Amino acid sequence: MNFPYACSRCGCCCLASVCVVGQRVYGLFEKEVRCPGLSFQNGMASCKLVAFNLVPVGDGCCIKARAFKNGVEYDFVALPADTKRQIVGVTLKGGCTK
Numbered sequence: 001m002n003f004p005y006a007c008s009r010c011g012c013c014c015l016a017s018v019c020v021v022g023q024r025v026y027g028l029f030e031k032e033v034r035c036p037g038l039s040f041q042n043g044m045a046s047c048k049l050v051a052f053n054l055v056p057v058g059d060g061c062c063i064k065a066r067a068f069k070n071g072v073e074y075d076f077v078a079l080p081a082d083t084k085r086q087i088v089g090v091t092l093k094g095g096c097t098k
Protein backbone atom coordinates (compact mmCIF):
# COMPACT_ATOMS: atom_id res chain seq x y z
CA MET A 1 0.00 0.00 0.00
CA ASN A 2 1.22 3.47 -0.83
CA PHE A 3 0.82 6.16 1.79
CA PRO A 4 0.63 9.83 0.91
CA TYR A 5 3.03 10.96 3.64
CA ALA A 6 6.02 9.60 5.51
CA CYS A 7 5.63 8.59 9.14
CA SER A 8 7.07 11.17 11.52
CA ARG A 9 6.78 8.89 14.57
CA CYS A 10 4.59 11.43 16.29
CA GLY A 11 2.52 8.68 17.92
CA CYS A 12 -0.82 10.36 17.24
CA CYS A 13 -2.35 7.27 15.65
CA CYS A 14 -1.44 5.03 18.61
CA LEU A 15 -2.76 7.61 21.08
CA ALA A 16 -6.00 7.86 19.14
CA SER A 17 -6.68 4.14 19.30
CA VAL A 18 -4.89 0.91 20.07
CA CYS A 19 -4.26 -1.14 16.95
CA VAL A 20 -5.65 -4.64 16.52
CA VAL A 21 -2.28 -6.24 17.33
CA GLY A 22 -1.97 -4.17 20.51
CA GLN A 23 -5.49 -5.14 21.55
CA ARG A 24 -4.70 -8.82 21.11
CA VAL A 25 -1.25 -8.83 22.71
CA TYR A 26 -2.25 -6.75 25.72
CA GLY A 27 -5.73 -8.20 26.11
CA LEU A 28 -7.43 -4.86 25.72
CA PHE A 29 -11.16 -4.89 25.13
CA GLU A 30 -11.47 -1.24 24.29
CA LYS A 31 -9.40 0.90 21.97
CA GLU A 32 -9.69 4.13 23.95
CA VAL A 33 -6.91 3.40 26.44
CA ARG A 34 -3.21 4.17 26.35
CA CYS A 35 -1.46 1.29 24.64
CA PRO A 36 1.13 -0.33 26.95
CA GLY A 37 3.39 -0.79 23.93
CA LEU A 38 3.65 2.93 23.23
CA SER A 39 6.50 5.01 24.58
CA PHE A 40 8.14 8.30 23.72
CA GLN A 41 11.77 9.30 23.77
CA ASN A 42 12.77 12.81 22.78
CA GLY A 43 9.39 13.25 21.19
CA MET A 44 9.71 10.16 18.99
CA ALA A 45 7.13 7.42 19.43
CA SER A 46 8.14 3.78 19.69
CA CYS A 47 6.24 0.51 19.79
CA LYS A 48 7.57 -2.31 21.95
CA LEU A 49 6.07 -4.87 19.59
CA VAL A 50 8.23 -3.78 16.67
CA ALA A 51 11.12 -5.74 18.16
CA PHE A 52 9.02 -8.90 17.78
CA ASN A 53 8.04 -8.06 14.21
CA LEU A 54 4.42 -8.00 15.29
CA VAL A 55 3.44 -4.64 13.84
CA PRO A 56 4.39 -3.14 10.51
CA VAL A 57 5.67 0.39 10.98
CA GLY A 58 7.31 3.06 8.94
CA ASP A 59 5.36 2.56 5.72
CA GLY A 60 3.77 5.96 5.93
CA CYS A 61 0.94 8.01 7.32
CA CYS A 62 -2.69 8.34 6.26
CA ILE A 63 -4.24 9.41 9.57
CA LYS A 64 -7.54 11.25 9.29
CA ALA A 65 -7.21 14.06 11.79
CA ARG A 66 -7.51 17.81 11.93
CA ALA A 67 -5.49 20.37 13.80
CA PHE A 68 -6.53 23.92 14.61
CA LYS A 69 -4.44 27.01 15.27
CA ASN A 70 -5.83 30.53 15.59
CA GLY A 71 -9.09 29.38 14.12
CA VAL A 72 -7.46 27.88 11.05
CA GLU A 73 -8.00 24.21 10.30
CA TYR A 74 -5.10 22.03 9.11
CA ASP A 75 -5.02 18.52 7.75
CA PHE A 76 -2.83 16.82 10.37
CA VAL A 77 -1.38 14.25 7.99
CA ALA A 78 0.06 16.93 5.72
CA LEU A 79 1.84 18.88 8.46
CA PRO A 80 5.64 18.81 8.64
CA ALA A 81 7.05 15.94 10.71
CA ASP A 82 8.41 18.12 13.51
CA THR A 83 5.08 19.95 13.76
CA LYS A 84 3.23 16.68 14.18
CA ARG A 85 5.59 15.61 16.95
CA GLN A 86 5.31 19.04 18.57
CA ILE A 87 1.50 18.90 18.61
CA VAL A 88 1.49 15.45 20.18
CA GLY A 89 4.13 16.55 22.71
CA VAL A 90 2.04 19.54 23.78
CA THR A 91 -1.01 17.30 24.08
CA LEU A 92 0.87 14.88 26.31
CA LYS A 93 2.27 17.66 28.49
CA GLY A 94 -1.25 19.03 28.81
CA GLY A 95 -2.27 15.95 30.76
CA CYS A 96 -3.48 13.65 28.02
CA THR A 97 -2.92 10.21 29.54
CA LYS A 98 -4.53 8.24 26.79
Ligand code: SF4
Pocket (backbone or CB within 6 Å): 006, 007, 008, 009, 010, 011, 012, 013, 014, 045, 060, 061, 062, 063, 084
Ligand atom coordinates in the same frame (compact mmCIF):
# COMPACT_ATOMS: atom_id res chain seq x y z
S1 SF4 B 1 3.05 10.20 11.40
FE1 SF4 B 1 1.07 9.18 11.18
S2 SF4 B 1 1.51 6.98 11.12
FE2 SF4 B 1 3.33 8.04 11.93
S3 SF4 B 1 3.06 7.95 14.16
FE3 SF4 B 1 2.21 9.93 13.46
S4 SF4 B 1 0.02 9.55 13.11
FE4 SF4 B 1 1.07 7.56 13.25
Ligand code: SF4
Pocket (backbone or CB within 6 Å): 014, 017, 018, 019, 020, 021, 022, 023, 035, 036, 037, 038, 039, 046, 047, 048, 049, 055
Ligand atom coordinates in the same frame (compact mmCIF):
# COMPACT_ATOMS: atom_id res chain seq x y z
S1 SF4 C 1 2.18 1.18 20.26
FE1 SF4 C 1 2.35 -0.60 18.88
S2 SF4 C 1 0.83 -2.04 19.65
FE2 SF4 C 1 0.36 -0.05 20.55
S3 SF4 C 1 -1.17 0.85 19.17
FE3 SF4 C 1 0.84 1.56 18.51
S4 SF4 C 1 1.50 0.09 16.92
FE4 SF4 C 1 -0.18 -0.85 18.07
